[in-house]
Amino acid sequence: MSIQTSIPRRLRITLPENGYESPQYSHTPPITGIGTHRHGERHRPGIGGDGQPSSGLDHSQSEAYLQSELGDHQDATDEKLHKRKVGIRDRIGCYTWTWFTMTMATGGIANVLHAIPYRSDWLRIVGTVVFLFNLGLFLLNCFLISLRFHWNPGSFKASFLSQSESLFIPACVVS
Numbered sequence: 001m002s003i004q005t006s007i008p009r010r011l012r013i014t015l016p017e018n019g020y021e022s023p024q025y026s027h028t029p030p031i032t033g034i035g036t037h038r039h040g041e042r043h044r045p046g047i048g049g050d051g052q053p054s055s056g057l058d059h060s061q062s063e064a065y066l067q068s069e070l071g072d073h074q075d076a077t078d079e080k081l082h083k084r085k086v087g088i089r090d091r092i093g094c095y096t097w098t099w100f101t102m103t104m105a106t107g108g109i110a111n112v113l114h115a116i117p118y119r120s121d122w123l124r125i126v127g128t129v130v131f132l133f134n135l136g137l138f139l140l141n142c143f144l145i146s147l148r149f150h151w152n153p154g155s156f157k158a159s160f161l162s163q164s165e166s167l168f169i170p171a172c173v174v175s
Contacts, residue, residue, distance in 0.1 A: 095148045097159060097168035099141050103175035106134040138175060145172075 113127035149156040159165050 095144045100171035100175045103138045
């Protein structure tokens with residue numbers, strides 16, 4: 001399921017449901033097609049045809065391609081779309097249930113430290129620090145996901161209906 005913005009068809013940007021992918025043009029050139037390599041050689045990303053490191057894309061070619069696709073029909077709304085900065089609300093809007101797996105792992109480390117049969121003061125201190133760190137992470141996760149649901153109405157229900165995100169909801173309970 002994707003959300004499409006109301007901009008011209010040539011510039012239509014498809015936003016993923018979970019917010020992890022960057023919006024892209026519908027007619028972007030393939031990355032491996034622009035690289036220069038001799039026939040019969042394997043193309044390795046990041047290495048140009050001369051064996052020197054490269055960025056994988058020739059920026060002059062990609063800019064020329066986009067300009068040919070866009071034509072001279074860029075208006076003010078398109079410029080605002082491209083120059084828009086990503087704010088804290090956008091970042092928190094991408095916060096998902098998968099972050100609770102971090103607190104599951106940290107809690108597991110705290111449990112393993114507690115279960116070690118060797119007893120000493122330093123081990124108890126390390127275990128306590130890891131446990132308190134885990135509690136702080138859990139509270140931070142709860143706060144940030146609550147902000148996401150508050151700032152993006154409908155995202156709570158959508159997180160339960162999403163095929164990929166709903167798999168991680170039990171991680172909150174386990175952590």
